Amino acid sequence: MIQVLSKEFNSFLNSLIAYVVIGVFLVATGLLLWVFPDTSVLDYGYSDLGTLFALGPYVFIFLVPAITMRSFAEENKAGTLELLLTKPLTDWGIVLGKFLASFLLVLFALIPTVIYYYSVYQLGNPAGNVDTPGVIGSYIGLALLGGVFCSVGILSSSITGNQIVAFIVAAFLCFVLFTGFDSLAGLPALAANALAVRQLGIVYHYDALSKGLIDSRDILYFFSVIYLMLSLTKLTLGSRQW
């Protein structure tokens, strides 16, 4: 697993992927947070990182599938998957290695945004007047959300040899998982079970974490979705055996 992880991560660094992803993420969130007047903290007047955590997931919906789309699709197409699967590696090792490499890249993209927190912290009146626990909770939420998106992306990539298909399927699934269930809960037909439906979506748990309340149920939700997606990926890998 470690070998696959380090090879994958190195190939992110050796190609432009890592820099483009991190760069675009930072530019996009930076513009939204500091420049565009509609969402800018400066115009808003409150020392708060709400914009980053509200819009970050939408940036991820586009960026994370771009990171993960090649993971299995490329190997499927180039035939290197056969090479990998005939090495003494477990299917789980391959799936986890690829997942963790993408997840690590997402975390790397998040790290520089700590500067935003520091800036907002200093801008507060008095300095330091920020909801720090809320920010910490939000960061955990955003990181876990990135993890879920990575697992969705890896799954989409494993079912096709075409990277574009992998990207589109992943972006769509991420979107549905993120806000789709929330919107579905608004349907009159589902009114009776609205809460249950909302709880299936990410937003419900993500918002709960942003309040700074780190509830084990929310954490468990994220890990369950990741586990489910990766299990399905492993199943797809094993489907050659059927």
Added chain:
Amino acid sequence: MSLVVKNLTKRYGLQQAVDAISFEVNTGEIVGFLGPNGAGKSTTMKIATGYLPPSDGQVLVGGYDVAVQPMEAKRITGYLPEHNPLYLDLYVHEYLHFIGGLYGMRGNALKSRVGEMVERCGLTREQNKRIESLSKGYRQRVGLAQALLHDPRVLILDEPTTGLDPNQLTEIRKLIKDVSQDKTVIFSTHIMQEVQALCDRVVVINKGRIVANDRLENVLQHNRSNTIVVEFEGVVAAADLGQLDGVLHVQQQSPGVFRLDAEQGRDIRPEIFRFAADRSLSLVGLRQEENSLETIFRSLTNETTAPQSEN
């Protein structure tokens, strides 16, 4: 017995890709796995390396059943898949380090082993290049280096020499021969000369069945046809030649030149000589036609639908 294939069957849906084949390969032996395209060679190899599961039967690699103990079997197998898939964006030594790492090799041992393989496979000048910038022949060597890196006991090569130029062909063959001393090697090909250059034994399959499994000489011997080309000076009627004892078929190639198919295992040359002497004809040519490897390959894989006896 390093590689044992027992009653191996593989079905894709209704199609029977491999039909109950059995053979064994011993340590130190190079076996050529022959057959036309789509005969089931690659499928057999994919099963032997644990990529595909068998529908029936089993494959033992170094005593491990591939379906039951895949890890142990994979650890002692070196495999070069068909079309030689490679990570094109990696550098040669980087790629080999990655593969070595997958086999649990670490640190200096891995480093020196990669160095050794780079040298043995003639990649010294190319080792700091990206694989995508290498030519086909060098890529093939990288693939081979990858398969040999962990010093496997069983080497499975799926068409290792397709698309190489004659020089590269000779080099790759030499390399395979060199490394094979203490290993079990099975490689697939549809080039007969390759088998002649490399193999101790040959397994020929067609439509998923074994049609020959023997030492190469024996296969050649067994399928030697009895065709004689004879050339007379002067005019001879084909019908007269057909009267000769033991001649099955006469074909006139040009005036005075005939191609005679004789009964298997019978030397009709004295007959022809007497025939010429009786009629005071000058016999200017008499030659037994050698069956080319290609002809044998064709006859084995075209005509025989029922499997021949295995010896």
